[in-house]
Amino acid sequence: MPLTESPDCDLVLYTHPWSRGQIARWMLEETGAPYRQVVLDYASTMKAAPYLAVNPMGKVPAVVHGGQVVTECAAICAYLADAFPAAGLAPPTAQRASYYRWLFFAAGPLEAAVVNRTLGVHPDEKQQRMVGYGSYERVVEVLAAAVAGTTYLGGPAFSAADVYVGSHLIWGMQFGTLPKRAEFEDYAARLTDRPAYQAAKAIDMALGAELAAQG
Numbered sequence: 001m002p003l004t005e006s007p008d009c010d011l012v013l014y015t016h017p018w019s020r021g022q023i024a025r026w027m028l029e030e031t032g033a034p035y036r037q038v039v040l041d042y043a044s045t046m047k048a049a050p051y052l053a054v055n056p057m058g059k060v061p062a063v064v065h066g067g068q069v070v071t072e073c074a075a076i077c078a079y080l081a082d083a084f085p086a087a088g089l090a091p092p093t094a095q096r097a098s099y100y101r102w103l104f105f106a107a108g109p110l111e112a113a114v115v116n117r118t119l120g121v122h123p124d125e126k127q128q129r130m131v132g133y134g135s136y137e138r139v140v141e142v143l144a145a146a147v148a149g150t151t152y153l154g155g156p157a158f159s160a161a162d163v164y165v166g167s168h169l170i171w172g173m174q175f176g177t178l179p180k181r182a183e184f185e186d187y188a189a190r191l192t193d194r195p196a197y198q199a200a201k202a203i204d205m206a207l208g209a210e211l212a213a214q215g
Contacts, residue, residue: 003203004034011035014054014062016042017208021061023073023167025204027160028063029196031084039207073167074107077160089163091155099154102146103161106168109133110143114168114177140179143169147187158194166191 013028013035015021028035040046040060047058055062055071063070063080070079081090091099113133116123128134146153147169154161170188172178191197 002029002032002034004036006034006036009034009036010066012064013037014040014051014064015060016040016046017204017211019060020073020167022171022200022204023164024061024063024076026167026197026200027077027080027089027163029200030089030160030163030194031080031087032196033080033084033087039211072107074103074164077164078103081160088157089160091157091159095155099159099161102153102165105143106165109139110165110168113139114172118177140181144181144183148183151190158191162191 011028011033013021013024015025015037016039025037040051045051046060051062052058054064054069057071059071061071061073061076063076065079065083070076078090081087090096109132112131113136116131116133117136123131123135133139143165147165152158152162153165166188169178169184170192173180173184173188178184
């Protein structure tokens with residue numbers, strides 16, 4: 001298992017099992033690189049000075065690699081793909097158009113549309129010209145067409161773009177913020193079969209159960 005307790009490991013994940021840290025953990029497991037974890041609590045350590053020195057936003061996840069800090073899940077996925085090229089999680093530089101497109105489509109239009117809808121924000125026709133996603137319905141249709149038209153979003157092979165977009169879809173369908181369309185379910189099934197996804201999920205499930213038992 002890549003997860004280690006060695007204090008000498010220079011790759012660190014700051015996380016909480018019930019957070020977007022699940023995305024970063026999946027990506028770390030895909031790299032196969034050893035990493036250690038620092039589990040934070042929402043009410044205390046996540047907003048305490050030591051962690052705010054890492055991420056002033058007081059949010060997880062964050063990754064520290066060789067003293068370099070990376071926050072924001074899309075950036076973490078892209079960084080780790082480049083930091084560990086042997087894992088093959090990014091296409092060759094000259095073939096990254098689709099990779100970048102869908103990685104940041106999920107970080108921008110998709111997340112904004114889903115969050116706004118969850119908060120009850122529904123832009124009218126005029127407001128849709130101002131918001132980057134236009135409308136929630138348009139975002140869903142565009143993404144459905146994208147995943148239906150290819151096995152993986154970043155090119156012929158699985159990549160960090162699939163980790164990030166797939167995480168949004170898996171989470172969204174689980175909690176009802178995205179519809180359970182056949183296109184989404186087929187794409188998600190390809191991803192959840194991956195050993196790294198299953199390993200990452202098992203770690204966070206066990207960690208979540210441990211935290212729940214502690215009250």
